[in-house]
Amino acid sequence: MNERLETKFLGFKLASPLVLPAGVMGMSFSGLKISADLGAGMVTSKSLTLQPRTGHKGPVIAEFEGGILNSMGLCNPGIKDGLAEIDEFKEGSDTPVIVSVFATSSRDFIALTEEVNSSSADLLELNLSCPNVYDEFGIPLSASKDQVYEIVSSVKDISQKPVIAKLSPNVLNPAEIALAAEAGGADALCLINTVGPGMLIDTLMVKPILFNKFGGLSGPCLKPVALKLVYQAYSVVNIPIIGMGGISTGNDVVEMLMAGADIVGIGTAVYSRGIEVFSKINAELLQFMDENGYKSVITLPKLEKLDV
């Protein structure tokens, strides 16, 4: 890869600022490997839970103008088998890998962290933002700054890997939540997870298209929301940020970097532009730098921070 694309994240050297985010192509070592081989600078596993989960019944995905809805339902082989895939990945690659884990209590997050400690994972990501754990009135786990603080700090106490907190866009006080994660000791933030959730209806069958009725939005429609939330977080915290949400082109990546992200996740664009999306965007980044006189991605300027 081109050294002008190189960057650093929490001490890890990345060949590109592009990251494969949790839930996309991350079920198997080979899915991670092809993403890294094709140009992702870092890869993330599917969010792993203590027990295997088969996820929701299909349809689990539905497209609309501007993106997709998904209600995968956190299907994953469980932490044990999931980490075995990570170990197999690390045998054949030196691309840094994030293991994403999901739970609904500090206790389970701690149990997951212990497993990750004894694996070859490079970083640990806490998925605090899955839209499938809303209570009946729709409150996500990461909507409470106290809960976020508590989970992050108890994981930090024992984690041997750097800890990334993945936050939800669907909260009232995103800046406060970002500050709570930082205060809890998070080494970095990852935002945003899917927006909504939303629903689509089949008008002939008079039924929701997703069997789970609701699913999180991802894809181009998210970009403005993601840019705003990353920018807002960047303005208040002093830890690095993985920015994602609707990023599909080199110019999108530059927007995300300017909004304050250190590195950038590419999820749904793996569908819309193919798995070669990483190499395509790397090329577009180089072209942008050539056209605008930037030497390397790390020299790209950022917006002035928001006054807060």
Added chain:
Amino acid sequence: MNERLETKFLGFKLASPLVLPAGVMGMSFSGLKISADLGAGMVTSKSLTLQPRTGHKGPVIAEFEGGILNSMGLCNPGIKDGLAEIDEFKEGSDTPVIVSVFATSSRDFIALTEEVNSSSADLLELNLSCPNVYDEFGIPLSASKDQVYEIVSSVKDISQKPVIAKLSPNVLNPAEIALAAEAGGADALCLINTVGPGMLIDTLMVKPILFNKFGGLSGPCLKPVALKLVYQAYSVVNIPIIGMGGISTGNDVVEMLMAGADIVGIGTAVYSRGIEVFSKINAELLQFMDENGYKSVITLPKLEKLDV
């Protein structure tokens, strides 16, 4: 217009279930008139405030895949001049008209209601959801069920017109807020207002595109979020709903009606499909009814309510 499109809303007879929502084409009597003439069954004024407002500096609008961002900033000629336009509209039309009003306190909402009482407006809509009044940590007025209850009930005490509460999608507990508006005495709900807000960046100038930095999302990207929130509200309240958000085609309107809306707002599609969008969609609705054996819009089925 075709009688198969006729419907009723709070006792008013509408020639079509399509509504021109607040903020689109609603600055002048003639903007309302052309919308009604071209097929809207009901029209809404721009949100009026006690004093005139020139709004934010431009750019106030920016496009992205799936929709637009706007940061108009509630520009309006003020309640007095705004109601004069309504009176002029009613002189030449019997299409029902909603006057939307915006304030940040019950006291101001009451003052606005008094003005509307003595106008020819048919209905009063309380805009409780403008994304421009977030405090520094981003809490919209309508995020608090207590505030929503208080404002709606104090307006209801004096309003001589039916009262519609327009709600925000950017809250944690949309079902609770809908219930609070109903408990406060709202005669109907209108949802959703714009999502986000979001941001877009000009990567050459390294600046946010909107001068106000942030703007609310509207257009096709909203549809799944709007359908979900309307469906959720429909499942818990017993008052009628004006559903809107990203609706651009006849099939979208059918989705929105099936999700639980009684009538449907068409905003951003006025840009993407032209002001003739109302007549286009009316034709598409008739075609849908023909193809699927429905006699009239009021006979279209609804989804089964959510278990709550």
Added chain:
Amino acid sequence: MKNRSTLRIAEIRKENFDINTYRFNFDLKAKPGQFIMLSDLRGGEKPFSISDCTEDHFCITVKRVGEFTKRLFSCSPGDLLSIRGPYGSSFFISAGKVLLVGGGYGTPPLYFLAKHLLKNGAEVHVVNGARKAEELVFCEKFQKLGINYENTSECGRLKNSGTSIDLVEQAFRNNSYDFIYAAGPEMMMKNLQDKLGKLPYEFLLERYMKCGVGLCGNCTVDPLGIRLCVEGPVLSKALVEQLTEFGNYHREASGKRIYFMKTDKGKK
């Protein structure tokens, strides 16, 4: 709006002490009469008519009137500006004998029109007005088109004559036209309208524009409710004649009506 581009100013040409022409090397694919929304992303995005457009470049010609246009006057070639468009309706391209009546910064878009009319075989006469002779713009450019010199040279005579309406009356005495085009201060067009009788015409109108794409409704004209940013800014006789607000009032940024002063012939 899909067409928002960030472009570098290729050249700035001083037309007079408070009118500049900005050239951008970009294939805008605009038609005469259309406009762009221009911004420096420092507060303000404003409509400007296209005063020339080829496959290589396009121009706008800007009068310094307030905060935004003042900042434009402190720009240099190479500076970046945000441009969206082209927006709006365009002039009918006639093939007959036509008269173009421009006032102030309304004249430059007529230059772009004149080029298209000539290409279509029309015989083009131009009346170019301004309050003072030194405010006149585009005189030489019109003359270089090789069109009716008598008329464009009227520029010079303005010092003596009263208004461009006087020049129009004179042109009418010597010619019979198939089509009239006008752009400039609204009261100038209002006065012109009175002289046109049954002649077909198109006027380029201006209203306060915010979105530029037909959503906000700020630029609608009464009682038709058509939007000058989409169905305008060029309106035909049939529409102009129905406008009760034409020459009467317009709406400012808040949507409040502002009435034209009956004596105010220079400002819209």
Added chain:
Amino acid sequence: MKNRSTLRIAEIRKENFDINTYRFNFDLKAKPGQFIMLSDLRGGEKPFSISDCTEDHFCITVKRVGEFTKRLFSCSPGDLLSIRGPYGSSFFISAGKVLLVGGGYGTPPLYFLAKHLLKNGAEVHVVNGARKAEELVFCEKFQKLGINYENTSECGRLKNSGTSIDLVEQAFRNNSYDFIYAAGPEMMMKNLQDKLGKLPYEFLLERYMKCGVGLCGNCTVDPLGIRLCVEGPVLSKALVEQLTEFGNYHREASGKRIYFMKTDKGKK
């Protein structure tokens, strides 16, 4: 996925006691080897290969195996189903002498392939296998194509012979082929692979599919990481040979690996 459609079942044809063909009158524009994701929106969306496709209609041929396919068997013509696709890679259309090896519900997509091969001038031989003769499907349809009768008639002889691999060996003794195509139980293809030596081939593989569009990663095959829903389900020899998981394991809905039993030749 842009192509999600809600279609009425036009016809249901019983192929044997637990295989049905469903016809939809819709121009799917599919190529042989491609599949659709099918759902009744009552829980479950499943991949099915296209067994025929013209401008007027397309068919899928479904074996009743579990909850979802059971519900499909209680559908009637006129019922609505949600369909997205066509998805995935398609077979190379050869012009030489080719052998098609199908097992179980793997045979129907080869019928769609055979039609395209014939149109392209290929000489098509078919071996159609199943555990029991009464389970064989599409025998008559293949015969009606007027292709090598000897081979399709092997259907009947299965009662006597052992496996379709025996029939393949027999075909190889009497013919030399340019290209081999196979679809069916994975262990059948694994066994077939051992017989193919240097012959070029393509196999239609199956893995658990959820999104169908290359996002979830459930259908990737090791160690290449290619997705059977996008880069597959049809894979060429060059790729199949690199797959360490081929004939070895697959992943269930949770992503957990499930190892094929070495004796299990009928199930994948």
